[in-house]
Amino acid sequence: MERGRAVLGPALTLIHTGGAPTRSVLTGALGVTRTTVGAITAELEALRLITVDARPAGGARGRPSHRLDVDPQGPVVLAAQLHTDGFTLALAGLGGRIGQPLDLPLRANDDPRGTLRTMAEEAARLIAASPRRCVGAGLAAPTPVTEPDRLAVISACLGWPTGTPIGALWEEELRAAGIELPPGVVPAVANDANLAALAEHRHGAGRDARHLLYVTSGHQGVGGALVVDGRLHTGSAGLALEIGQLTVDPDGLLCRCGRRGCLDVEAGPPALLAAYGLPAAAPLTEVDAILTGSRAGDRAAREAVEHVAVRLGRGIAAVVDVLNPDRVVLGAFHSALLAGAPELLPATVAARAHWGAYGPVPLSPAELPRPELAGAAELAWEPVLADPQLVAG
Template identity: 50%
Template structure:
């Protein structure tokens, strides 16, 4: 009996194929066949199903192959469905439509003071997001927001969102979903909320500098404070309740600055953008993005301004100490630094790597590659990954999307 393509593919096999194409790990049907470990006929059935679902394009032109045999290219459909991603940070907001492959199809961002009422924040974000979807006329698989706070799982509540002044325990996922639903945005794959650095880590692992890492540690000095993320064997590690990897609250000086968490000397306050600006003798801007100002000062002044260099070197030493401790506990095979930490690595790669090695027992940390994050808008792309995940697991969910 001849099997139908949907039966041949099945949710699991089709999902694996879509994930490989999505992550850029299989660009042709030949590569897909090899990685799936199936026959060419089965691969043909799988790709035909994914094409009929509007998720991929099978290019009829030759894309390479083995032993002179051409193999068709398989790529995400550039006009296919999108995930709606939103990012909230202390200096403003951004929304984007993100297709398969981590490609941003449309984006809007604006700087504005963030209200202390998360309901007002998500109302503004949802209005912009709904307008973006209407303008694009693209179908939406799901929606996710990345936020500058720890987010519990599965409840989706914010824990200690002090940088934006929200009440502890704010139901951010529910608020986000309610505001989008009120504006007619359907999300068949669901609504989710995720910590911003967790989103960055996921995006970098799938589409950026963290590809192929088995144990990827990411540390980012974002708009305020410092956050961490960990991807283990392809999956984001969030702990038992979603609150794992609050690396910004690793203390590097028990007598250091007080941190919002109640401790002293945390990476969060000893190696962030505000600490660098103050140490370099600059006043913090009353308005506007602190992160952008800190990175510009670091890049322009590290080689020419003694006080800037002194401030940067002090942060390098503290960051090296914190990284060494994290490396000793986690034993990653790659470390990525983002935000101001990535800028520090760019201007002082030798001193930073030397600081990690100096504080690592047996010099183990010296052998771990320390690189910079590579993606623009990694938070938005990573948030979109969480919205896409149900479809990556089971592509037939796409049939429930409204036309």
């Protein structure tokens, strides 16, 4: 059974991501015997992580095989997402199954510890109200997070000092709120764009991609992330894929970094407002109105959408040249730009990318309704996916 225990994690990961719906598929994917897979699935079932259908269904060659699924009553993890003006919490099971999200505001002018304390206290109430055991906690933050010291950098959008120890504070406040995780499981925190990419790769539009580039935008700025062979590429210190500082228009808008035409200011919601002739600080509802107007045939709105789409395409092309991904997934705002310029955006990427003429990289809209929150859940599940026996007891 030593060989079986060594593949417990890979087996659970395959079931978690939908890659092994039956025992026969799992047997082929792991390259082990049917007897070994029987022992593996029995142990995962005993840990309340999966269920094994007692009634075999037809296999690929007509051979009956037991269906596998995640246990709907098994353990959960805490998924948390920090925004610039609030936070979201949810409990998440395996299989990318996110419970009802809880959206709450933050107190004005709160410091980092106060913010994370508020989140931890609300999380404790959420966990206490659930009959399912919590075995992990993940936080998606709107800032780059260094590895392995878990410091928040360039966190001006939160009003936090550069180098805030967000990982240590998150861990301390969860513990102070009475949230106990299994031995060896540490509450985790990472950049929200990175986590959204991980979630889309496992459960969304990036499924089955080998090299996945994810491009997203929040209220301000543009973020990127790369998943290679199922793993996030975060660089030597967790700060890779900060694509927002790419120059896409040398005569463009002034960026906070002091230069002009960075992707951060040329391809986010404020850029669309500016292209339409509105102040960058206009309500975000105006962004939706411009996108809607473009689809309805409003010329000024369409020109604004195309203006931003061209600059987004230039930025994506530059990253594609360096990384050579086989798929690009776009977050919500950029997916709307793709819908508004379905030919122009892909054509810009193909024309500007060095290898574009030899096979344009597919651009796909994100599929998950809350990819950052789903990514926080994936981060929280990582220790259990690596060693399912952590949930024993």
